[in-house]
């Protein structure tokens with residue numbers, strides 16, 4: 355029986371227009387799902403929209419629609435984007451659907467009957483934007499600590515869920531399941547959070563203040579807090595699935611961004627456990643796509659990337675390829691449209707597209723398009739490489755190293771290009787047609803294998819390649835190299851226009867092509883840099899959270915720093931001046947956009963700034979004031 359694999363994306367807020375963050379999580383989920391289908395598993399992918407809350411109520415009122423009419427329209431925007439980006443989900447759940455609202459009511463009743471819910475008066479600082487309360491000590495400069503927006507003091511009676519009762523259970527659970535939250539450093543964050551006393555969770559809002567929510571089943575004056583409602587969708591989909599095979603609880607993977615880790619890794623498992631259900635097997639928190647200057651993307655900054663625009667310009671599959679290839683799962687990545695073009699032009703047009711073109715062109719010209727049948731020897735180096743590549747890709751995908759799985763496949767494509775250049779069938783065709791046929795059959799088979807391994811990332815383009823190679827549907831075993839060449843021998847290929855045309859940016863009058871910089875002239879200028887050049891440096895505050903000596907080095911310390919939105923490792927040449935413990939807890943200034951480098955074999959992601967004076971060294975730190983980590987120095 356094939357293995358079942360159930361994975362989910364977050365349910366996206368309907369009031370946001372789909373952006374690159376939504377697109378990344380959903381495409382990642384689709385790619386992982388497609389790989390698992392390729393490996394023969396029965397996969398269930400769930401996505402959808404999160405539709406309750408004040409913001410939705412306000413937006414619909416402004417537009418003169420009922421909240422549900424408004425959600426019908428805005429939820430559809432996500433359906434459309436996923437269609438455009440080729441996302442093949444099994445279920446799209448909306449939190450306003452009766453299958454979900456009834457389940458939320460059932461679970462609330464179950465917890466209430468168990469005595470896990472109580473009513474109490476509460477006073478706190480409420481952020482309308484975040485739709486939640488903060489305590490006095492959470493606030494930063496009197497504003498909400500997440501978006502820095504205004505908060506108001508509210509005193510009201512609400513229902514609370516006894517989360518604190520389950521704190522010890524959750525710590526135990528994570529200690530026994532260290533891969534339950536991935537990557538590992540995110541689990542440490544969660545455990546760090548769980549070392550503090552865990553308060554109870556306010557799970558209701560009075561209807562007088564917010565009416566657009568799922569009613570609390572035993573008290574008509576209240577509706578359910580939006581997160582308590584939304585998280586339960588992952589379970590709803592298993593109890594009330596659409597037609598077809600139902601996913602089984604617990605989910606194998608919840609894919610989320612790092613910003614919604616606490617809700618998923620703390621509230622959610624506790625809610626499940628209290629309701630007598632198992633926690634999810636894994637929660638995978640990915641990093642953020644940042645604007646080029648490492649700033650968070652936000653509507654107000656006007657630097658949000660719209661996935662549909664990019665898919666229109668570069669094609670949905672090239673965009674998917676870029677998203678998967680250029681983000682290391684778990685870490686942040688800087689979004690760069692130039693890199694989208696670079697990946698398209700080099701990996702796809704040059705490496706893969708050209709190879710396919712050569713093969714189909716020569717086979718069509720000299721073999722009537724028919725792939726010759728060939729006796730293969732086991733000692734062929736390309737076949738050997740193929741034998742290694744396929745299982746490696748499989749294992750990398752299992753380890754969620756999607757970017758490496760892609761790179762491994764591309765390495766195989768590049769090796770094939772070198773082999774065909776060496777075999778030169780375009781020359782040997784004149785003297786030794788058999789040798790030319792063999793070289794082309796070998797390259798064709800290599801393209802087939804690489805295409806199958808890239809299919810989850812670029813389903814449309816890869817299907818087109820396979821059909822040009824004369825084969826239709828992908829069979830499950832296709833990713834394994836079994837009988838080299840068998841699948842293609844005797845098949846008729848077709849030659850056509852390039853599948854990945856090189857992208858040349860249009861030159862417009864408003865944006866003339868940039869003149870090439872004359873480096874020498876610039877230097878002779880005066881040795882000065884421009885403000886724009888200075889701005890390229892991303893200097894930030896960071897807190898040293900751990901420090902240790904690098905063995906066998908007189909100079910180096912290895913530091914773990916907190917950059918506000920992420921943790922990083924730095925290697926600093928300060929061992930002669932500081933004991934590791936003297937740096938722990940200190941706020942330093944780092945160059946945050948320095949290319950990572952290996953120093954003494956240890957990865958260093960940035961540089962700490964210091965001033966040397968005589969025999970001593972002082973690190974730079976913001977003088978006075980309590981500056982949080984991750985602040986830009988300008």
Ligand code: MSP
Nearest residue numbers: 364365366367375376404584585610611612642643
């Ligand atoms: N509705 C909640 C989730 C409820 S799940 C039960 C929510 N929705 S959201 O619309 O804000 O979408 C959030 C998802 O998009 C998160 O996983 C978040 O990390 C991701 N991203 C938003 N901006 C992002 C980037 N710039 N880069 C990558 N992903 C980011 O939260």
